[in-house]
Amino acid sequence: MTQTQTLQPAQRGPPQEEDNKTKARSLIETAIDQLATALENGHSQTLKEYLATMARFHPYSAGNQLLIHLQRPTATHIAGYQTWKKLGRQVKKGEKGILIQAPIQYRYTTTTEKHEGQPNEDNTVTVTRLSGFKPAHVFDITQTDGADLPEFPTVQGNPGEHLERLKTAIHKRSITLKYSDDMGGAIGRSSGGTITIQTALPPAEEFSALVHELAHELLHHKPNQEKTTRTIRETQAEAVAFVVNTAIGLDTSTASSDYIQLYQGKKQTLAESLHAIRQAANAILAELDIKKTNGREEA
Numbered sequence: 001m002t003q004t005q006t007l008q009p010a011q012r013g014p015p016q017e018e019d020n021k022t023k024a025r026s027l028i029e030t031a032i033d034q035l036a037t038a039l040e041n042g043h044s045q046t047l048k049e050y051l052a053t054m055a056r057f058h059p060y061s062a063g064n065q066l067l068i069h070l071q072r073p074t075a076t077h078i079a080g081y082q083t084w085k086k087l088g089r090q091v092k093k094g095e096k097g098i099l100i101q102a103p104i105q106y107r108y109t110t111t112t113e114k115h116e117g118q119p120n121e122d123n124t125v126t127v128t129r130l131s132g133f134k135p136a137h138v139f140d141i142t143q144t145d146g147a148d149l150p151e152f153p154t155v156q157g158n159p160g161e162h163l164e165r166l167k168t169a170i171h172k173r174s175i176t177l178k179y180s181d182d183m184g185g186a187i188g189r190s191s192g193g194t195i196t197i198q199t200a201l202p203p204a205e206e207f208s209a210l211v212h213e214l215a216h217e218l219l220h221h222k223p224n225q226e227k228t229t230r231t232i233r234e235t236q237a238e239a240v241a242f243v244v245n246t247a248i249g250l251d252t253s254t255a256s257s258d259y260i261q262l263y264q265g266k267k268q269t270l271a272e273s274l275h276a277i278r279q280a281a282n283a284i285l286a287e288l289d290i291k292k293t294n295g296r297e298e299a
Contacts, residue, residue, distance in 0.1 A: 028281050031243040038257035039267040064100040071098045075140040089146030097137025104132045157250035159207035166210050169287035190216035204250050208241050215240035218280045235265035236273045243281040
């Protein structure tokens, strides 16, 4: 069932409560400013390399996805022999290709009077048409050797006891926490009362994913959030993760800003979401009982 609890920190005595609120506000504002600057700087070099590489992996039709799954259920990155060579990798000797149906296309030139398109100087345009399919073989990355592919930046560090505190906070809100090795490429999912996380993640990534999904639970499963765009939802959730990760000393590098930009999030998107981000981050930090002294985090 969707959680509708009010996002309020734990009650404390007045002096300590006010001191903690001030520290939390300062921490949140500093982290948000850092994230805003990163977004303003645009795509990091790591993200540029990652996107350029991912662009070489063609999207497959539902039929080909089924063929790939039937022949190699564990496949992650699929490409043809020549594409792997361009990426600096070589198919291992003796590897059996995954059979798919490749489209057969032909091009012809016609006048712009009959077809839309960008015309040439002689008012003609080149049109591409599908004429059929032919068998073709592709290979998974595990069937190849060679240069490492650019990876999406990840969160580094050790969350320590905060990981268990976060899990406890999730359970206290009556949110079911599950782990799965079949996430379809995702590392976390929020379903309104249930959080599912990819199994065997490094502790820092697990912590960050849990905060991200908990932010979705706190912010995005209410009736007034039904029309919120995915760009806004992902910007808010990842910004909350960035704030909390920073609070406990994890190194996010460009992971959060790059993730937000994958969903077309910008500095303006962040600015328009500050109230929601502050609200959720403050609630989670209160659950973790984070204190700041001289720039160093203490529990």
